[in-house]
Amino acid sequence: MSLASTTESALFSALRLLPAPIMLLRNETGVIEVASEAARQLLEIGDAPLIGKTTVELGLWADPLQRSDFMHEMVQTGRLTKKLISARSAKGRALSLEISVETLQIAEGHFFLAFFDDVSQVESLQVHLRSVRDQLALLTHGTAGGLWSCLPDSDDIFLSLRGWELLGYDKTNPRPLSLKCHVLMDELGCEAFALAVKALEPHKPTMDLELQLYGPQGAPRWYRLRGSLKEIRARSASKARIEGTIGDIHDSKSLELEKIRAAQRAQLALTTAKLGYWEVFDDATAVWDAQTYRMYGYDPGTSRLPKDIYEEALSESELDRTRRWMSKCLRYGLSLSIEFELRWPDGQVRVLMAQGQRVVNPVNGRASLIGVGWDVTEQRKAKEALLRYQRELSALTRELIEQERNTTRKLAQVLHDQLGQTLTAARLAIDFQQQVQPTEAGGRMQRLMSQAIDQVRGLLIDLRPTLLEERGLSAALDNEVMRAFPPNMDCDVVLQCEIPDTQARWPTEVEFAFFMIAREAIANAVVHAQAHLVVVDLSVQGRGLHMEVSDDGNGFSTVALQSRPGHLGLIGMRERALAVDARLSISSTPGDGTRVQLMWEPKT
Numbered sequence: 261m262s263l264a265s266t267t268e269s270a271l272f273s274a275l276r277l278l279p280a281p282i283m284l285l286r287n288e289t290g291v292i293e294v295a296s297e298a299a300r301q302l303l304e305i306g307d308a309p310l311i312g313k314t315t316v317e318l319g320l321w322a323d324p325l326q327r328s329d330f331m332h333e334m335v336q337t338g339r340l341t342k343k344l345i346s347a348r349s350a351k352g353r354a355l356s357l358e359i360s361v362e363t364l365q366i367a368e369g370h371f372f373l374a375f376f377d378d379v380s381q382v383e384s385l386q387v388h389l390r391s392v393r394d395q396l397a398l399l400t401h402g403t404a405g406g407l408w409s410c411l412p413d414s415d416d417i418f419l420s421l422r423g424w425e426l427l428g429y430d431k432t433n434p435r436p437l438s439l440k441c442h443v444l445m446d447e448l449g450c451e452a453f454a455l456a457v458k459a460l461e462p463h464k465p466t467m468d469l470e471l472q473l474y475g476p477q478g479a480p481r482w483y484r485l486r487g488s489l490k491e492i493r494a495r496s497a498s499k500a501r502i503e504g505t506i507g508d509i510h511d512s513k514s515l516e517l518e519k520i521r522a523a524q525r526a527q528l529a530l531t532t533a534k535l536g537y538w539e540v541f542d543d544a545t546a547v548w549d550a551q552t553y554r555m556y557g558y559d560p561g562t563s564r565l566p567k568d569i570y571e572e573a574l575s576e577s578e579l580d581r582t583r584r585w586m587s588k589c590l591r592y593g594l595s596l597s598i599e600f601e602l603r604w605p606d607g608q609v610r611v612l613m614a615q616g617q618r619v620v621n622p623v624n625g626r627a628s629l630i631g632v633g634w635d636v637t638e639q640r641k642a643k644e645a646l647l648r649y650q651r652e653l654s655a656l657t658r659e660l661i662e663q664e665r666n667t668t669r670k671l672a673q674v675l676h677d678q679l680g681q682t683l684t685a686a687r688l689a690i691d692f693q694q695q696v697q698p699t700e701a702g703g704r705m706q707r708l709m710s711q712a713i714d715q716v717r718g719l720l721i722d723l724r725p726t727l728l729e730e731r732g733l734s735a736a737l738d739n740e741v742m743r744a745f746p747p748n749m750d751c752d753v754v755l756q757c758e759i760p761d762t763q764a765r766w767p768t769e770v771e772f773a774f775f776m777i778a779r780e781a782i783a784n785a786v787v788h789a790q791a792h793l794v795v796v797d798l799s800v801q802g803r804g805l806h807m808e809v810s811d812d813g814n815g816f817s818t819v820a821l822q823s824r825p826g827h828l829g830l831i832g833m834r835e836r837a838l839a840v841d842a843r844l845s846i847s848s849t850p851g852d853g854t855r856v857q858l859m860w861e862p863k864t
Contacts, residue, residue, distance in 0.1 A: 271366060280375060283315075287363070287370035290314045290561040302378055304349040314561020316550060322346040322354070324560070325539075328547040330361075331565055334372075338363050344379070356380045372563065381464070405507035408485065412457055412500055415441050423506050426483070428475030444473050446480075453485075457502060465489040467504070470513060482513035535632045538566070538616070542590055542627060544583070546570065555612060555635055557604030573602035582614075590627055593618045599636065611640045658839045662769070683713050733771040733805075734759050734798060737778055741796070744782075751786045751794060758799040766805055770860055773836045774798075774807055777844070780829050781809035781856045789813025789854060804861030811855075815848045 275284055275294045281302045284294040295310050303320065310318070321327045323346055330340055340361040347355040358377040363370065406423030410416060416438040419427070427444075441450045449471045456467040467487045472480040487504025536552030545567050550560035556569050571579060578600045589596045596616040603609055616631020687709045694702045728736035734757045745753040765771070778796055785791040791813030798807050830846065833856070837844035842860035 281378075282376070283374045284364075285315075285372045285374065285563070287372060287563050289559070290316070290563040293371065299376060302349075302355075302376060303347075304351045304353065306350070308350065314559065316559075316561040318350065320347050322348050324550060325547050328566065330359075331563065332545050332547075334361060334363070335565055342377075354380075356382070405505045407503070408487070408506050409501060409503045410457070412460070412489075412502060417441060417444060419506070426506060426508050427473060428477060428479075428481075445471060446474075449473070460487075460489040460502065462489070467502075470509065481508065481510040483507065484509045535634050537632055538614075538630070540586060540616075540629045552633060555610070555633060556602065557606065557608065557610070573604070574600065575603075578602070586629055589616070589618055589629055596629060596631060599640075609637075610635060611637045654838050657835045679716060683709060683716060687713065728771060728775055729768075732765050733774055736771075736775055737796060737798065740775070740779060741782075744779075745786065749786075751791055753782060753786070753794045754796070756795065756797045758797075760800070766860075767840075770805065770840050770842070773840045773842065774805065774858060774860075777833045777836055777856070777858055778807060778809055780833055784829060785809070785811035785813050785854065789815065791853070801859070802861065804859060806860075807858045809856040810853065812853045815850050815852050815854050817848075817850055 272284070272294045275282060276296055278296045279298055280296065281299040282294075282296045283292055283299055285292050292311055292313055292315070300306065300310065303318070305318075315321060315327070316324065326345055330343060330345075333343075334340060340359060342358045342360055345357050345359055347357045349355055356379050358379050360375045360377075362373045364373050365371070406426050407420035408423055409418045417440075418438045441453060445453060452469060452471065456469050460467060465488050467485070469485045471483060471485060473483045474480050484507045485504060487502045490501050490503055491499070534551065536555050537549040538552050539547045545565075548566045552566070553560040553562065553569075556573050558564065558569055562569075574582065582598060582600050585596060585598050588594055596614065599611060599613045601609060601611050612633050613636045614631055614633040616629045618627055619630050620627050687706070690702060690705050690709060694706065727739050734755075738755055738757070741753045741755050745751065766774075782794055782796065785794045789811055791811035794809065794811045796807070796809050798805075800806070833846075834844055837858060840860060841863070842858055845857045846854070847857075848854035
């Protein structure tokens with residue numbers, strides 16, 4: 261064993277034997293290395309494991325944010341001197357402690373040496389002083405409160421006239437001289453009162469209780485009972501008696517309890533949602549709760565300051581960006597909402613979301629940002645995966661639509677060059693036969709052959725709009741309206757085109773997408789929406805192409821449409837728009853028609 265290790269071990273053994281409550285903690289981790297027996301007794305830890313834990317894990321701090329404030333002071337001054345803290349023992353008992361901390365270097369290790377002093381008795385004496393002052397005020401000037409008294413071994417409680425009035429008893433009606441404890445209080449109240457009376461001793465002669473007491477109407481109200489142990493001397497002997505004041509604190513207590521419940525609900529919401537609370541000041545110092553430490557990959561018991569953890573976790577660019585936003589929010593009173601990346605000590609990259617607002621401390625006038633943060637790493641991954649999927653889907657859609665165009669072109673060529681010519685040749689042969697030897701069967705064959713040729717021509721137009729390739733989008737749409745929706749139909753289809761003749765042609769795939777979407781929108785309005793008027797508006801906006809198809813048909817609910825599968829026509833329209841990087845919007849209301857808008861702009 262090295263000399264340094266031997267020295268450290270000997271010092272640890274000596275500290276354990278000290279009669280004062282002390283702890284030795286590692287500077288870096290906040291882990292307890294040594295605790296004296298007096299510290300165990302003070303914190304009511306008993307034989308439970310203590311070494312290797314942090315004060316946060318022990319639940320020592322009644323207010324964990326108080327610990328964060330003290331850590332900042334330790335960094336600035338290197339010590340703490342008689343700082344009053346609100347603490348809890350392992351059994352849940354409230355403690356008022358004065359804590360003093362010194363930094364030590366033992367061998368190559370850095371430590372905090374903490375001294376604790378229980379000042380709870382001082383607090384009790386202050387309560388006694390307040391009680392004496394209250395009684396003095398009663399005797400000299402009177403008060404809104406009343407007087408009460410009891411014997412330590414009796415269940416009867418005597419009240420003054422004002423005390424009975426506070427409980428709700430009528431002045432004109434007779435009242436008992438005293439009440440039994442179980443009449444005045446519920447079971448828990450009786451138990452708390454009995455324990456407080458039993459705890460009264462010459463060295464601790466005061467009590468201060470907040471209890472719910474029941475009046476004649478049976479409705480409980482909050483009262484404050486302050487009392488002190490007194491020795492009453494009679495002729496033959498002396499006897500102990502408890503006397504004190506009673507005051508109605510129902511309104512203030514109800515407000516206090518409501519604040520506590522609101523704070524508990526807020527804390528429960530933060531815990532359930534895995535939100536962390538933080539506060540940042542104008543000098544970049546910060547106060548974190550335990551959950552915020554965990555979101556940065558640290559144990560809440562670490563002695564490292566939030567400011568140092570924050571600066572180490574963020575990259576230089578992220579640090580500069582977040583600080584600029586925080587500075588703006590502090591200066592101008594803006595709300596903060598920011599997402600940023602950080603790196604844990606083990607190398608993990610996490611993404612946090614923070615939201616906060618500016619507040620001003622009414623005591624010292626100092627401004628700060630308070631807010632909450634939460635981990636959105638998984639949401640970011642899901643979002644990136646969705647974007648990647650959408651890019652892949654967009655590429656696949658383009659490929660499928662291009663295949664559709666090629667397949668349609670080939671099919672149209674086959675129908676025109678092969679089937680169309682074959683039908684035409686068959687028709688010529690039948691016509692020649694009829695000229696040589698007319699027959700009724702030959703006439704029927706002529707009519708069927710003409711019908712087949714017309715059907716092939718119509719199919720060719722549907723598959724391959726010739727005017728779209730030869731003369732462009734506006735000419736193809738005009739021909740489509742005249743061919744598919746003649747004037748003798750119940751629905752009027754109007755094409756309004758504001759594209760100048762000098763306008764150059766658009767990319768082939770863009771014109772094809774616009775044409776097919778317009779065809780689908782018109783068909784939906786006429787066939788499904790039973791519209792009487794459909795207007796197709798085609799125009800140039802900036803460097804882009806804009807089209808709007810509106811109708812006066814039945815319309816539909818877009819919300820209900822999104823929740824139901826199917827509707828392949830609308831899906832096809834969206835996919836065609838996506839394939840050419842165009843923006844498609846469909847708005848509709850039941851009974852008020854539908855409007856389809858399509859906008860495309862060149863990227864360069």
